[in-house]
Amino acid sequence: MQGTYNLALVALSFGVAVMASFTALDLAGRVRAARQGKRRLLWRWGGAFAMGTGIWAMHFIGMLALQLPMKTGYDLGLTALSMLAAVLSSALALGLVNVPRLGGGRLLAGGLAMGLGICAMHYVGMAAMEMPTRIHYDGALLWLSVLVAVSAASAALWLAFRLNPGSDRPALGYRLAAALAMGVAICGMHYTGMAAARFPLATGGMASDALSSIHLAIGVALVAASIMMAGLVMAVFDAHLASHNARLAASLQEANAELQAMVMHDPLTRLPNRLLLEQRLDAVLAEARRLTLPFAVFFVDLDRFKGVNDSLGHHVGDALIQAAASRLKKALGDDGLVARVGGDEFLVLTFAGTDRAKSAALAEEMVALMTSAFCLDGNEVRISCSVGISCYPDNGADKHELMVHADAAMYQAKAAGRSNFQFFEAGMTSAVERRQVLEKRLRLALEQGSLSLAYQPKILVADNSLTGLEALLRWQDEELGQVSPDELIPVAEETGLILPLGDWVLRTACAQAAAWSTRFESPLPVAVNLSAIQLNQHDFVKQVSAILVETGLDPALLELELTESAVMQNPERARGILEALRKLGVTLSIDDFGTGYSNLVQLKRFPIHRLKIDRSFTAGVLNDPQDAAIVQAVMALAHSLKLDVVAEGVETEDQLDFIRALQGQQYQGYLCSKALAPLELEAFLADWQQPGRRKRA
Numbered sequence: 001m002q003g004t005y006n007l008a009l010v011a012l013s014f015g016v017a018v019m020a021s022f023t024a025l026d027l028a029g030r031v032r033a034a035r036q037g038k039r040r041l042l043w044r045w046g047g048a049f050a051m052g053t054g055i056w057a058m059h060f061i062g063m064l065a066l067q068l069p070m071k072t073g074y075d076l077g078l079t080a081l082s083m084l085a086a087v088l089s090s091a092l093a094l095g096l097v098n099v100p101r102l103g104g105g106r107l108l109a110g111g112l113a114m115g116l117g118i119c120a121m122h123y124v125g126m127a128a129m130e131m132p133t134r135i136h137y138d139g140a141l142l143w144l145s146v147l148v149a150v151s152a153a154s155a156a157l158w159l160a161f162r163l164n165p166g167s168d169r170p171a172l173g174y175r176l177a178a179a180l181a182m183g184v185a186i187c188g189m190h191y192t193g194m195a196a197a198r199f200p201l202a203t204g205g206m207a208s209d210a211l212s213s214i215h216l217a218i219g220v221a222l223v224a225a226s227i228m229m230a231g232l233v234m235a236v237f238d239a240h241l242a243s244h245n246a247r248l249a250a251s252l253q254e255a256n257a258e259l260q261a262m263v264m265h266d267p268l269t270r271l272p273n274r275l276l277l278e279q280r281l282d283a284v285l286a287e288a289r290r291l292t293l294p295f296a297v298f299f300v301d302l303d304r305f306k307g308v309n310d311s312l313g314h315h316v317g318d319a320l321i322q323a324a325a326s327r328l329k330k331a332l333g334d335d336g337l338v339a340r341v342g343g344d345e346f347l348v349l350t351f352a353g354t355d356r357a358k359s360a361a362l363a364e365e366m367v368a369l370m371t372s373a374f375c376l377d378g379n380e381v382r383i384s385c386s387v388g389i390s391c392y393p394d395n396g397a398d399k400h401e402l403m404v405h406a407d408a409a410m411y412q413a414k415a416a417g418r419s420n421f422q423f424f425e426a427g428m429t430s431a432v433e434r435r436q437v438l439e440k441r442l443r444l445a446l447e448q449g450s451l452s453l454a455y456q457p458k459i460l461v462a463d464n465s466l467t468g469l470e471a472l473l474r475w476q477d478e479e480l481g482q483v484s485p486d487e488l489i490p491v492a493e494e495t496g497l498i499l500p501l502g503d504w505v506l507r508t509a510c511a512q513a514a515a516w517s518t519r520f521e522s523p524l525p526v527a528v529n530l531s532a533i534q535l536n537q538h539d540f541v542k543q544v545s546a547i548l549v550e551t552g553l554d555p556a557l558l559e560l561e562l563t564e565s566a567v568m569q570n571p572e573r574a575r576g577i578l579e580a581l582r583k584l585g586v587t588l589s590i591d592d593f594g595t596g597y598s599n600l601v602q603l604k605r606f607p608i609h610r611l612k613i614d615r616s617f618t619a620g621v622l623n624d625p626q627d628a629a630i631v632q633a634v635m636a637l638a639h640s641l642k643l644d645v646v647a648e649g650v651e652t653e654d655q656l657d658f659i660r661a662l663q664g665q666q667y668q669g670y671l672c673s674k675a676l677a678p679l680e681l682e683a684f685l686a687d688w689q690q691p692g693r694r695k696r697a
C-alpha cells in the first residue's frame with residue numbers, strides 16, 4: 001500500500017529544510033571570517049547542529065505529512081540515533097569543505113559525507129518507526145535517493161564554498177542558492193526514499209514505550225521553531241554585524257586617508273611638509289632633466305618670529321605662521337609649491353621652466369608681501385622674511401645639493417640684514433656649518449681676546465650735546481673676518497656662550513666707562529645690551545654689583561638695555577630682578593621698542609627709565625605712514641608715562657626733524673656717528689666739543 005500526503009506539511013518540510021540549510025551554511029561560512037579559535041569552534045558546531053536538526057526535523061515533518069492507514073509510533077533510541085547521525089555527518093561535511101582553497105576532491109568528499117548523512121538519518125529514522133508491518137524497499141529507488149542526496153548536497157556545498165568569489169563569507173545570493181540546493185538534497189532524498197518504501201498492509205498497535213505521532217509532532221515543531229529562531233537571531237545579528245563592519249571599514253578608510261595626509265602635511269598650515277616636498281622635488285627634478293629646463297628651490301625664514309612668539313604667546317605665533325604661509329602661497333601663485341619645514345621655515349619649489357629672472361621676481365614678491373603688517377588677535381604684528389634661492393642646474397644637480405644651497409643662501413640673506421633675498425654663490429656655507437664654525441671660533445676669541453667694544457654716542461635732540469654711549473660688540477676674526485653681532489649673538493645664546501661673553505662685555509664696558517669718567521670733564525654713562533639668558537641667571541644682580549665694585553664705576557653711569565621679550569618671558573621674575581638692579585642705582589631701558597608688541601602700560605609696571613624706538617621704525621617715518629604713526633603713538637604714550645625716549649637709527653636730518661617735532665628727547669644714529677672704537681671715540685669727542693662743531697661729525 002501507499003499513503004497519501006498532506007501537501008501543506010510537505011511544503012513546510014521543504015521550508016524547514018531550506019531554512020535549516022541557510023542557517024547552517026551561514027554559520028559555517030563565518031568560520032572563515034572568524035579569527036579567534038573559540039569563535040571558529042562555535043560557528044562550526046553551531047552550523048553542524050543546525051544542519052543536523054534541520055534534516056531531522058524535515059524528515060519527521062515529512063513523515064507526518066504521510067497519512068498511513070495504520071497506527072504508527074517511533075522508537076526513542078533509534079530516533080535519537082538518527083538525529084546524531086545527521087549532526088555528525090553535517091559536522092564532517094562542513095569541516096571538509098570549509099577550507100580557504102576548496103579542491104574538487106574535498107568537495108566530493110564533503111558532498112558524500114553530507115548526502116550519506118542525510119540518507120543515514122532517513123533510514124535510521126525509518127527503522128525507528130513502529131508499526132504492525134515491516135517496510136520493504138524498492139532497490140532502484142533507494143539508490144536513486146542516495147544519488148539525489150549526494151549530488152544535491154555537493155551542489156549546495158559547491159555553491160556556498162567554492163563559487164563564492166570573496167575570501168570571507170559567501171555573498172547572500174550564494175548562500176540562498178546553496179540553501180535551496182541543500183533543501184532539494186534533503187527533501188529530494190526523503191521523498192524519493194519514501195517512494196522506495198513499501199508498507200505491506202497490516203493492522204495492530206505500536207509498542208507501548210513508543211512515541212506517539214502527536215508527541216513527535218510537538219517535538220518536531222519545537223525543534224523546527226528553535227532552528228527558525230536561531231536563524232532569525234543569526235539574521236539580525238548578521239545584519240547588525242554587516243552594518244557594523246561596513247561602518248568600521250568606512251571609518252578605517254577615512255582614518256587611513258587622514259593618516260596619509262598627516263604624514264605628508266603640516267597640521268598647522270595644512271601645507272605639505274618636508275616629506276611631500278622632497279617627493280615633489282624628485283618629480284620636478286626628473287622633468288627638468290628630461291626637458292633640460294631650469295627651476296629653483298627657495299628657503300624662506302621669517303625674521304623676528306621668535307620675538308612675537310615670546311611676547312604675544314604661542315596662539316599669536318601660530319596665527320602668524322598661518323598668515324605668513326598664506327602670503328607665501330599668494331606670492332607664488334600657480335608657479336610652485338610651498339612647504340613648511342620647521343617652526344618659521346618654509347621651502348618653496350618652483351616648477352620646471354622657472355628661470356633666474358622669474359625666481360628673483362617671485363622672491364621679491366614674497367619679501368614685499370611679508371613686510372606689511374599682520375593683524376592677529378587685535379595685535380598689529382610686523383615681521384619680514386629672508387629668502388635664499390638655489391637654481392637648477394647651476395647651483396646643484398641633485399635634491400640634497402639644491403636644498404643645502406638654498407639654506408646657505410638664506411643664511412646669507414639673514415647676515416645681509418634680513419628682509420631680502422640672495423641667490424646661492426660658491427663659498428656660501430649652510431646655516432648649520434656656519435654655526436659650527438662660529439661656535440668654535442667664538443670659544444677661541446673668548447680665550448684669546450679678539451673681541452672688542454665699539455661705542456655709539458647718544459645725542460640730546462634739543463642742543464646736540466652728548467648724553468651717553470652704547471657699547472656694541474665687535475669681532476674681527478682671523479678666519480671669518482668681521483662678524484656682525486646680529487649673527488653672533490643668536491649663536492652665543494644657543495650655545496650658552498652668551499654668559500661668558502656677556503660677562504666680558506659688561507666688565508669691559510664698565511672698566512672703559514670708569515677710565516673715561518676720570519678723564520672727561522662731564523662723565524658719559526655707558527649702556528650695555530643684555531640678553532634674556534643673562535637676566536635669568538639666579539645671581540645676575542650680584543654679578544653686576546661685583547663688576548661695579550671691581551671696576552670702580554659709579555652705578556649711575558651704567559645703563560642696561562633689555563628687549564621687551566626678555567622682560568615679558570617671565571614678567572614676575574623680571575620685575576624682581578629689575579627692581580634689585582634699580583636699587584643698585586643702575587639705569588634701565590627697553591631696547592628695540594615696537595618690535596616686541598608688548599603693551600606700554602604693562603611695561604610701566606617695570607621700573608624702567610627709557611624706551612628706545614627700534615631703528616626699523618625710524619627708517620620708515622618719512623615714507624611709511626604706518627611707521628610714522630607708530631613712532632608718534634609711542635612718543636605720546638612715553639611722555640604721558642614720563643619715560644625718556646631715544647630714537648634709534650637716525651640717519652638723515654629729515655628723520656631728526658620728525659623726531660624733534662614729536663619732542664623726542666634723544667637720538668642715536670649714523671647722522672651723528674656710527675659706533676666707534678675707544679681711540680676713535682676719544683678723537684670724536686675732542687672734535688665734537690669744539691665750539692661750532694657741535695652740529696655734526
Ligand code: C2E
Nearest residue numbers: 472473485486489505529530531649650651668669670671
Ligand atoms: P641694537 O642694540 O639695536 O644696536 C643698535 C644697532 O644699530 C647696532 O648694530 C648699530 O651699529 C646700528 N646702528 C646704529 N645707528 C644706526 C643707523 O643710523 N642706521 C643703521 N642702519 N644702523 C644703526 P650692531 O652693532 O650690528 O648690533 C646689532 C645688535 O646686536 C644690537 O642691536 C644688539 O641687539 C646686539 N648687540 C650688540 N652688541 C651686543 C652685546 O654686547 N650684547 C648683547 N646681548 N647684544 C648685543
Ligand code: CA
Nearest residue numbers: 470529561591
Ligand atoms: Ca641696544
Ligand code: CA
Nearest residue numbers: 591592612648
Ligand atoms: Ca636697538
